[in-house]
Amino acid sequence: MTNPTPLNPDALEAAAKSLDVNYNPEQWPVMASMMRDYAEAAVSAYLAVAQPVVNSMEELEALPVGSVILSESYQYSLTVPNYPVVFQKLYTQEWHRGGRLADTHPEIIIPARVIYQPEVDDA
Structure with missing residues (x-):
């Protein structure tokens, strides 16, 4: 790819x-x-x-809570042309797209480009 x-x-x-x-x-x-x-x-x-590209579940899971990704495979299909969808990792470790109450299974959103990662305090 x-x-x-x-x-x-x-x-x-x-x-x-x-x-x-x-x-x-x-x-x-x-x-x-x-x-x-x-x-x-x-x-x-x-x-x-x-803005690295995440290609595996392991890479996706390693992102800190609050990270935002732009999916290269999951497209908003109600428009023409279809647009990529943004997801954020919540404190529950689940990936949500804006305004949705339910999480999205992470396997369908990779590969994805990381567009934001919060700084993580390891202390």
Whole structure:
């Protein structure tokens, strides 16, 4: 399974510009392309750590209470196009999507991208 990171083209362009003060895509197209590649690699590496993809039940269970994930497989099917659904891990260790009283079986929501993890005090 691929693990694409959610990269915004405008954000990549801004990141590429930040790498070189002389960034000019019209004058130096090869250099501009290389800067975009560097920016994409850097941002992808950052997001892989900041917003990792959970692919197994063990990884999902290891997330702390309060974590929020965006499911890549569970889609809101009442709209076209279908939209991904966000789930939060509650103190009961169950995963709930907004406004629902019942929990959702975790096996149907993975793979999922972690979009928030609370800091956990191990003390």
